[in-house]
Amino acid sequence: MRVNSASVNRPVGDGRTRSPGPSPPPSRSPLDKPIQYLRGVGPRRARLLEGLGVRTVGDLIEYFPFRFEHQTRPQAIDTLILDEPATIVGMVESVRCQGQFQSSRIKAVVSDGTGSVYVTWFNMPYLRERLERGQVLRLYGSVSSYRDQGQMINPRLEWLDAEADPATWDYERLTPVYRATAGLTSLQIARLAEAALAEALPAVQGTLPKALLDRRKLPGRRAAVEGMHRPRDEQQWQAARERLAFEELLLMQLAVALQRRWAAAHARSVALPSSVEIDRRIRRRFPFKLTAAQDRVIKQITADLARERSMNRLLQGDVGSGKTVVALYAALVAVVCRTQCAILAPTEVLAAQHFAGIERYLVGSRVNRCLLTGQTPKARRDRLLADIAGGSMHLVVGTQALLESKVRFHSLGLLVVDEQHKFGVAQRAALRASRRRGPQPQQVVIPHYLVMTATPIPRTLSMTVFGDLDVSIIDELPPGRRPVETRIVRPAEEGRAWAEARRRVAAGQQVYVVYPLVEESDALNLRAATVEVQRVDHELLPGARVGLLHGRMKKEEKQQVMAAFTAGRLDVLVSTTVIEVGVDVPNATVMIVQHAERYGLSALHQLRGRVGRGRESSICLLMTDSRGETANKRLQILCQSNDGFRIAEEDLRLRGPGELLGTRQHGWPEFRVANPVEDVDLLMQARDEAARIVREDPGLRRPEHVPLLAELRRWFRDKVAFLDVG
Ligand code: ADP
Ligand code: MG
Numbered sequence: 001m002r003v004n005s006a007s008v009n010r011p012v013g014d015g016r017t018r019s020p021g022p023s024p025p026p027s028r029s030p031l032d033k034p035i036q037y038l039r040g041v042g043p044r045r046a047r048l049l050e051g052l053g054v055r056t057v058g059d060l061i062e063y064f065p066f067r068f069e070h071q072t073r074p075q076a077i078d079t080l081i082l083d084e085p086a087t088i089v090g091m092v093e094s095v096r097c098q099g100q101f102q103s104s105r106i107k108a109v110v111s112d113g114t115g116s117v118y119v120t121w122f123n124m125p126y127l128r129e130r131l132e133r134g135q136v137l138r139l140y141g142s143v144s145s146y147r148d149q150g151q152m153i154n155p156r157l158e159w160l161d162a163e164a165d166p167a168t169w170d171y172e173r174l175t176p177v178y179r180a181t182a183g184l185t186s187l188q189i190a191r192l193a194e195a196a197l198a199e200a201l202p203a204v205q206g207t208l209p210k211a212l213l214d215r216r217k218l219p220g221r222r223a224a225v226e227g228m229h230r231p232r233d234e235q236q237w238q239a240a241r242e243r244l245a246f247e248e249l250l251l252m253q254l255a256v257a258l259q260r261r262w263a264a265a266h267a268r269s270v271a272l273p274s275s276v277e278i279d280r281r282i283r284r285r286f287p288f289k290l291t292a293a294q295d296r297v298i299k300q301i302t303a304d305l306a307r308e309r310s311m312n313r314l315l316q317g318d319v320g321s322g323k324t325v326v327a328l329y330a331a332l333v334a335v336v337c338r339t340q341c342a343i344l345a346p347t348e349v350l351a352a353q354h355f356a357g358i359e360r361y362l363v364g365s366r367v368n369r370c371l372l373t374g375q376t377p378k379a380r381r382d383r384l385l386a387d388i389a390g391g392s393m394h395l396v397v398g399t400q401a402l403l404e405s406k407v408r409f410h411s412l413g414l415l416v417v418d419e420q421h422k423f424g425v426a427q428r429a430a431l432r433a434s435r436r437r438g439p440q441p442q443q444v445v446i447p448h449y450l451v452m453t454a455t456p457i458p459r460t461l462s463m464t465v466f467g468d469l470d471v472s473i474i475d476e477l478p479p480g481r482r483p484v485e486t487r488i489v490r491p492a493e494e495g496r497a498w499a500e501a502r503r504r505v506a507a508g509q510q511v512y513v514v515y516p517l518v519e520e521s522d523a524l525n526l527r528a529a530t531v532e533v534q535r536v537d538h539e540l541l542p543g544a545r546v547g548l549l550h551g552r553m554k555k556e557e558k559q560q561v562m563a564a565f566t567a568g569r570l571d572v573l574v575s576t577t578v579i580e581v582g583v584d585v586p587n588a589t590v591m592i593v594q595h596a597e598r599y600g601l602s603a604l605h606q607l608r609g610r611v612g613r614g615r616e617s618s619i620c621l622l623m624t625d626s627r628g629e630t631a632n633k634r635l636q637i638l639c640q641s642n643d644g645f646r647i648a649e650e651d652l653r654l655r656g657p658g659e660l661l662g663t664r665q666h667g668w669p670e671f672r673v674a675n676p677v678e679d680v681d682l683l684m685q686a687r688d689e690a691a692r693i694v695r696e697d698p699g700l701r702r703p704e705h706v707p708l709l710a711e712l713r714r715w716f717r718d719k720v721a722f723l724d725v726g
Contacts, residue, residue, distance in 0.1 A: 030200040031058030039195050048184045049192075060196040061204065062672060063189070064228045064244075065176030068237065069140070069156075077115035080143045080150055088112060088152075089160065092135045097128050104128070110137060117143065117150040124154075136160040140175075156187075174231055193229055201226060207247055207711050209704035212689065218243045228673075242682065245674035249683050251711055252671075253690035254700075258712075261698060269310040269448045270413050272337040274302045282332045285361045286325060293476035294322050300472050301330050304448065305414070311448035317474030318644040319454045319609025320481065320584075326474070327416045328358055330450060335367050335394040339413025342396045342447075346419045348373045348555055349562055353584065354418065355397040369395035372407075375555045415447040419454070454609070455602050455648055484612040486620045486639045488596070488632070497621050498540045501572075501590050505544045510565065510588040511572045512610055516598045532594070533574040541572055549575035586614030596622035597631040604638055605647045 141155025227240030
């Protein structure tokens with residue numbers, strides 16, 4: 001996806017709520033029937049289902065279980081093992097109800113001829129009417145011991161046909177588990193899904209060309225949808241899942257390919273050619289020699305900038321690898337070529353830091369530059385906006401929110417966005433601010449685009465989410481950096497850790513102390529920065545000058561504190577993660593992270609990157625009282641590795657891609673089935689297939705491709721230019 005072109009109109013939305021767009025004519029398909037009119041659903045349930053993104057029968061049919069519980073063959077009661085989950089089938093010997101309503105308790109005795117167990121259900125008053133002596137139940141749960149007898153508490157239950165041949169009870173089965181919501185259990189959803197399938201499955205239409213299905217030996221859509229809800233076995237479910245995942249990935253890759261084609265035909269940027277002379281002049285601004293890695297990515301970037309084809313590049317580099325310098329280099333090329341450049345940071349603190357950093361390099365330069373954030377006073381702001389619109393302001397550093405406001409550029413040649421988290425949004429706004437008609441009708445001029453991130457994104461992921469984004473990597477730190485020694489600190493060792501911090505403060509070095517919360521919260525009983533700052537000040541680091549920085553402070557206060565710490569007027573900065581990215585104080589050598597187990601690994605790595613920037617050795621102390629094995633394993637990874645890429649991969653594996661990328665913010669429909677991290681092979685195949693389809697039939701006009709086009713329209717609701725394939 002060429003992020004910086006037609007994506008301007010892409011709807012931001014949850015793909016799950018596929019309300020039909022305005023254009024398709026109202027159809028009579030049972031799939032479009034409002035969910036309220038499905039058997040078993042009334043207005044109340046309809047509202048609950050809507051909360052899950054289900055509005056029509058068709059939506060429910062595509063509301064797939066997120067996992068299956070493998071219910072094994074029933075075990076004889078006398079073979080049950082304590083605390084192990086098991087399935088049993090037995091007859092209800094007795095039922096007793098205690099308590100009222102929500103605090104009710106239902107006790108039954110179930111036996112199967114080899115023995116009996118107590119079964120207790122708490123808070124399920126509706127079972128009261130349904131459980132009777134003589135019924136045959138299948139129960140799934142763990143067995144604990146109660147009065148020398150087995151007991152199951154709140155097991156899953158299913159009524160079996162007491163009259164039927166017991167042999168039919170004795171089968172292995174997969175029980176679907178649906179994402180539930182208050183007032184609607186997975187089991188209830190399963191029943192409704194059954195009803196929806198019975199009513200509307202025959203109306204499900206295929207999307208993929210038959211030839212493709214045959215070639216890849218994939219099941220049809222109907223079979224796949226059914227297999228997602230009630231597979232015979234694991235294999236069938238796998239096949240169904242793969243089929244639907246492939247379809248999603250193919251649609252995604254089709255969109256990428258189509259948009260790329262569209263952009264190649266319709267979008268242009270201003271060519272910003274560099275030269276030996278320009279290169280020499282820019283380099284003179286830096287008080288150090290650029291690293292080989294910086295040189296390499298600068299070459300890639302200047303090659304891109306020199307062309308009219310819009311640059312669309314992701315610059316990855318570990319914290320402290322020198323991305324800002326590279327961005328400034330590119331900005332100066334844009335300015336020399338008589339266009340403007342905007343550099344956007346995610347927060348005001350960071351924007352101010354970027355600006356301060358850039359100022360250092362630009363002392364005495366004729367480049368007009370400014371910092372523009374939400375707190376710029378109105379009068380000054382109006383003046384700056386006029387200069388930006390008039391073209392006399394060359395370089396604007398600001399927050400990403402900046403471009404959502406009324407900024408108009410005279411000629412924005414390059415847009416740089418630091419930390420990608422929200423860039424989809426910022427960029428769309430930027431485009432609104434800068435899009436101009438091109439020399440040819442139907443053409444638009446858009447800025448070259450550079451996005452920087454310290455969070456390494458695996459290639460396959462950047463390809464899916466960002467489409468054909470090119471990637472440059474700075475894989476080398478500036479010389480003289482020392483790796484940061486990282487240690488896990490348990491409560492018993494805290495004393496020694498603080499002693500070390502005191503020693504360093506006494507030696508004139510500075511310390512960060514990071515807390516996960518701003519205010520003390522009962523629920524989470526975490527030490528919060530505002531409370532702990534007192535303790536740090538008086539007990540832990542007495543005599544040190546301690547400052548507090550957190551997200552709820554006023555902006556001026558934040559900046560004052562930051563400035564004081566940077567200037568060395570504070571020894572210790574107690575803060576929440578607002579310092580996560582970008583802050584650069586070489587004299588800070590200690591990073592203490594409280595409740596380290598609560599952070600993602602990448603976040604911790606970023607925090608650690610705040611130290612180790614100067615000549616002294618630095619330490620990062622991960623304080624935790626968590627005894628959890630996984631938590632410890634995760635923190636160990638940090639102690640062993642300084643490699644941001646490895647850490648990010650690990651994070652990705654542990655937490656999934658959504659969190660890392662915030663796919664929603666990119667305007668993509670969320671995948672229902674596919675997982676671009678795990679389905680890499682499928683993704684590659686989908687990419688090849690999409691390229692082939694677009695090559696052979698760029699308008700998706702052939703009958704076998706029409707359903708694909710329709711589905712893309714449904715995804716993007718007709719709002720993207722590349723679907724107006726002409
Ligand atoms: P990033 O944005 O990738 O975290 P920065 O661009 O902020 O990294 O650079 C981190 C620090 O390294 C800054 O203090 C910067 O001045 C310094 N630096 C950058 N490039 C070099 C270099 N080639 N040689 C020496 N120091 C450098
Ligand atoms: Mg930086």
